[in-house]
Amino acid sequence: MSILIKYGLTDRFSNEATMYPELSIARITAQYRGQYKIVTEQGELQAEISGKLRFETTELAKFPTVGDFVMVSAQSHDSNAMIHHVLTRKSVFLRTAVGVSGQAQSVAANIDTVFICMSLNNNFNLSRLERYLSVAWDSGATPVILLTKSDLCEDLESAVSEVERVSSFSDVIPLSAYDERIEQKLSKHLKSGTTSAFIGSSGVGKSTLINKLLGEDILATADIGKADKGRHTTTGRELFLSPFGGVLIDTPGMRELGAESVDLGKTFDDIEELASHCKYRDCTHTREPDCAILAALAQGTLDRRRFENYCKLKIEAGYDGLNAKEIEVKKLERMFKDVGGMKNMRRFAKEQHKNK
Numbered sequence: 001m002s003i004l005i006k007y008g009l010t011d012r013f014s015n016e017a018t019m020y021p022e023l024s025i026a027r028i029t030a031q032y033r034g035q036y037k038i039v040t041e042q043g044e045l046q047a048e049i050s051g052k053l054r055f056e057t058t059e060l061a062k063f064p065t066v067g068d069f070v071m072v073s074a075q076s077h078d079s080n081a082m083i084h085h086v087l088t089r090k091s092v093f094l095r096t097a098v099g100v101s102g103q104a105q106s107v108a109a110n111i112d113t114v115f116i117c118m119s120l121n122n123n124f125n126l127s128r129l130e131r132y133l134s135v136a137w138d139s140g141a142t143p144v145i146l147l148t149k150s151d152l153c154e155d156l157e158s159a160v161s162e163v164e165r166v167s168s169f170s171d172v173i174p175l176s177a178y179d180e181r182i183e184q185k186l187s188k189h190l191k192s193g194t195t196s197a198f199i200g201s202s203g204v205g206k207s208t209l210i211n212k213l214l215g216e217d218i219l220a221t222a223d224i225g226k227a228d229k230g231r232h233t234t235t236g237r238e239l240f241l242s243p244f245g246g247v248l249i250d251t252p253g254m255r256e257l258g259a260e261s262v263d264l265g266k267t268f269d270d271i272e273e274l275a276s277h278c279k280y281r282d283c284t285h286t287r288e289p290d291c292a293i294l295a296a297l298a299q300g301t302l303d304r305r306r307f308e309n310y311c312k313l314k315i316e317a318g319y320d321g322l323n324a325k326e327i328e329v330k331k332l333e334r335m336f337k338d339v340g341g342m343k344n345m346r347r348f349a350k351e352q353h354k355n356k
Ligand SMILES: Nc1nc2c(ncn2[C@@H]2O[C@H](COP(=O)(O)OP(=O)(O)O)[C@@H](O)[C@H]2O)c(=O)[nH]1
Pocket: 148, 149, 150, 151, 152, 175, 176, 177, 178, 200, 201, 202, 203, 204, 205, 206, 207, 208, 209, 220, 221, 222, 223
């Protein structure tokens, strides 16, 4: 099998690549200080962005990132390969850049599955989980919930059912790093050629799990600390091929991912469905007569904590009082805040539409 197919190359990218017959296709496997590591059919190479691509890339989020498929020209003897184009992304995780612009910056691209990791001891928090789910659905990847450190949980069954109640569209998988054959528990989601990212608070066991799935201790975990400097600590900027199939990415914590762009409809489908039964279309669910949400809260069929978290995320994302269409526009505006503005936004909206 071709190397790149193992690394997740699909027809969608191969077809787009035919637009650049003079260049070769590659996937970015790591990024560090303006330098990239890429994998091509010929193996691993160092690469950098061509001057033209750098000049033409006006939005931070469009710069090549880990997971991108790119078009490169081969290196001439002892110089780096050049990245000339980024192929259209299937999904992307964004975070707001620190510093001047506040523009979104991409963390990882072309992820199929995002494993949201929450540990079953002190990290268990349904509101935080709902937040992760909202960001994950918005990225274009499919979230799967991993309840880690199951060895530390006394009542696994009720923990799992509590989580299932707030995540109707996602698989929920409890596991422990001490389990035999973790790869089998995740086999449905770790197919060869698929890319998975692990997100979750620091300390929940992401790196430990990824090491198990890689069959060797490649990533630094909390246990190793400073004693072993050889291990990778640059998490989030590197992807790895698992011997069990699939490509794995460790990503930075949620504090960095932010909740500026979220998909609440998928995470809170029950609430949005209820709201559609309110008498007034612009019901604020605070005091209106015939409000389906207030009724459900009073009856106890809708959990108050969940509803309050929904409202909080809506406000945080700036979606409060907006309908679905207005939210889409808002997301686009934010992406192009201080760059090409409306013109870029329309072009992007068109591309998105074409890719659907
Ligand atoms: N009891 C228990 N501890 C675990 C498990 N997985 C990881 N840990 C411990 O949790 C700590 C944090 O793990 P780490 O993989 O560095 O977490 P990360 O920050 O999410 O990458 C380490 O001390 C691990 O040994 C597990 O399944 N059970």
